[in-house]
Every structure is written in structure tokens, then in C-alpha cells.
Amino acid sequence: MSIVLDTLLLSFLIVCAVAVARTRDLLSAIIIYAAYSLIMAVIWLQLEAPDIAITEAAIGAGVTTLLLIATISKTRREE
Amino acid sequence: MRLVIILFFLALIGFTLVATVAEMPLYGHPENPTNNEVPERFIEKGTEETGVMNIIGGILVDYRAFDTLGEATVLFVAIAAALSALKAHSH
Amino acid sequence: MEDLIVRTISRTLVPFIQVYGLYIILHGHLTPGGSFSGGAVLGSSMILFALSFNLERGAKKLSHDASTVLECGGILIFAMLGFYGILAGTNFLTNLKAGFYPGVPGEFFSAGFIIFITVALAFKVASTVITLFYNLIETEGEAHD
Numbered sequence: 001m002s003i004v005l006d007t008l009l010l011s012f013l014i015v016c017a018v019a020v021a022r023t024r025d026l027l028s029a030i031i032i033y034a035a036y037s038l039i040m041a042v043i044w045l046q047l048e049a050p051d052i053a054i055t056e057a058a059i060g061a062g063v064t065t066l067l068l069i070a071t072i073s074k075t076r077r078e079e
Numbered sequence: 080m081r082l083v084i085i086l087f088f089l090a091l092i093g094f095t096l097v098a099t100v101a102e103m104p105l106y107g108h109p110e111n112p113t114n115n116e117v118p119e120r121f122i123e124k125g126t127e128e129t130g131v132m133n134i135i136g137g138i139l140v141d142y143r144a145f146d147t148l149g150e151a152t153v154l155f156v157a158i159a160a161a162l163s164a165l166k167a168h169s170h
Numbered sequence: 171m172e173d174l175i176v177r178t179i180s181r182t183l184v185p186f187i188q189v190y191g192l193y194i195i196l197h198g199h200l201t202p203g204g205s206f207s208g209g210a211v212l213g214s215s216m217i218l219f220a221l222s223f224n225l226e227r228g229a230k231k232l233s234h235d236a237s238t239v240l241e242c243g244g245i246l247i248f249a250m251l252g253f254y255g256i257l258a259g260t261n262f263l264t265n266l267k268a269g270f271y272p273g274v275p276g277e278f279f280s281a282g283f284i285i286f287i288t289v290a291l292a293f294k295v296a297s298t299v300i301t302l303f304y305n306l307i308e309t310e311g312e313a314h315d
Contacts, residue, residue: 047106050202050203051135051202051203051204051207054194054202054203054207054211055206055207055210058207058210058211058214059207059210062210062211062214063210063213063214063217063299063303066214066217066221066303067302067303067306070303070306070307071306074306126275127275128266129265129266129281129282129284130199130265130266130272130273130275130280130281130282130284131199131200131275131280131281131284132199132200132201132275132276133198133199133200133201133202133203133204135202135204136198136199136203136204136284136288137199137281137284139204140198140199140204140205140284140287140288141265141282141284144252144263144265144287145262145263147248147287147291148245148248148249148252148263151244151245151248151291151294152245154294154295154298155241155242155245155294155298158241158298158301158302161302161305162301162305165305165306166305
């Protein structure tokens with residue numbers, strides 16, 4: 001059961017990582033990166049590290065996304 | 080010809096990475112090199128010596144408190160550097 | 171951003187996020203979590219408030235002077251609690267042997283100075299996040315999009 005869930009999460013992680021590099025629109029890339037951080041948080045929870053999971057969900061999916069969106073609102077959206 | 084060279088080096092890097100992962104110790108195995116006397120000491124004496132239930136918090140703020148002080152200093156220096164770079168051209 | 175849906179949802183959600191952040195901070199010695207994660211949750215709740223309403227109303231909630239005081243005060247409290255260990259005749263940053271209140275493990279008032287350091291550091295992390303976001307937003311620069 002746990003192996004099935006881990007395999008599913010890790011394949012989602014790889015798909016997200018490839019999609020971030022392939023996307024031309026920077027705003028879409030940031031949102032996919034937030035999804036990557038959320039999946040990473042669930043993986044930390046599976047590895048029994050709840051501290052890191054909370055930090056990853058707050059900083060990786062929340063603060064980093066907001067800072068990157070603030071940055072592209074000052075610059076260009078297209079690559 | 081160039082594609083063959085690129086694919087060869089990519090396969091080489093991939094083989095190295097997979098071989099590294101295959102050599103790593105198993106997750107949660109009791110014979111792992113990380114399962115030495117240090118985590119044993121923290122788990123057995125941690126609650127008694129620091130009074131915490133969350134042993135990770137006890138390690139961060141009691142045993143390794145000087146590390147955490149340095150971490151807070153790094154955060155302070157980082158925000159100071161970012162502000163001085165962002166506010167440099169506004170005055 | 172002048173969107174009714176975003177405003178209503180964030181007005182309902184922000185208190186719950188802040189209570190969760192305070193829970194993570196104050197129970198840092200009992201449950202998983204601590205200063206850095208709790209501070210990040212608290213800071214992102216303030217950023218959500220400032221984004222969904224306009225930035226001026228959010229800036230009134232936490233001025234730049236208050237952010238400066240929190241920023242420097244966090245480290246200052248940490249270092250002062252460390253120097254108390256030297257005054258008590260032990261090493262720098264000694265907890266229970268320096269005479270802080272030990273309490274019963276598992277209760278809220280326990281574990282010596284850990285809860286003070288957690289609260290101070292958490293407010294410092296939250297103010298770092300908020301200050302960085304405000305200064306990034308307020309920097310002059312032409313928006314191309």
C-alpha cells in the first residue's frame with residue numbers, strides 16, 4: 001500500500017519537474033512549481049518527517065510562489 | 080555524430096546516478112551507519128535532559144541552540160542584503 | 171485586486187491560518203513544528219491579507235518600524251537568554267542546568283527557555299517574510315504585463 005502511494009507520488013514529482021522546465025509561460029511554471037512543493041511535502045510526511053513537511057508546505061508552496069509571482073509582476077511574463 | 084556523443088554522456092551520468100542510489104543504505108534499516116549512539120542518546124535522554132516531548136525541537140533549540148542562533152543571524156544578514164539591494168536606487 | 175470572491179474567502183480563512191500558525195509556534199516543544207514553520211505560516215497569512223485587500227490596508231497592520239523592531243528583537247531575546255546561562259555560572263545557551271523552570275514534560279509550561287526562543291524566532295521569521303514581500307512589491311520598476 002505504502003509502496004504504491006510512494007511510487008505514485010514520486011512519478012508525479014518527476015512529471016512536475018519536467019513540466020516546469022518545458023513550460024514557456026512563466027506564471028504556469030510557478031504554479032506547477034507550487035504543486036511540486038505540495039507533493040514534496042506529502043513525501044516528507046511519508047518519510048515520517050512532519051517538521052520538514054510543515055515547513056515545505058508553508059515556505060515552498062506559499063512564500064516562494066508569492067515571491068516569484070511578485071517578481072514576474074515587475075518583469076515579463078513570457079520567457 | 081553529435082547526438083551519439085550527447086546520448087553517451089547522458090547515459091553515463093544516468094548510470095552513475097543510478098549506481099549511487101543503488102549503493103545507498105536501505106531506508107529505516109537498523110544496521111545503517113546513521114543508527115549509531117548519537118540518536119540513541121537523544122531518544123533515551125532527550126525528554127529527561129531538556130523537558131520537551133518533541134525531541135526535534137529539543138535538539139534544535141537546546142542541544143544545538145548555537146546553530147539555531149547562527150541560522151537566525153544568516154536570516155538577518157540575508158534580509159539586510161536584500162533590502163540594501165532593492166532600495167539602492169530609490170534614494 | 172478587487173475581487174469579491176477572493177476578498178470573502180480570505181476574510182474567512184485568515185483567522186484560521188493565524189490560529190494554526192500560533193498553535194504550531196506555542197506547541198513547538200510538544201508537537202512537530204516550531205519557530206521556522208510556524209513563523210512562515212503566520213507570515214504567509216499576513217501576505218494573503220495584504221494581497222486580497224489593497225496593500226495600504228495591509229501595511230497599516232504591520233508598519234516598517236514594527237517589522238524592524240521584530241527583526242532585531244528576535245535575535246536580541248535569543249542572545250539575552252543565552253547570556254543568562256553565563257550569569258548563572260554555566261555555558262552560553264544552557265537550558266535546564268542554568269535554572270530555567272523545568273516543569274513536567276508534556277505540559278504547556280515546561281522545557282525552560284525553549285518556548286521563549288521559539289516565540290521570538292517565529293515572530294522574527296514572520297516579519298522577515300512580510301518585509302521581503304513588501305519591499306519587493308514596493309520597488310519601482312515598470313510592469314510590462
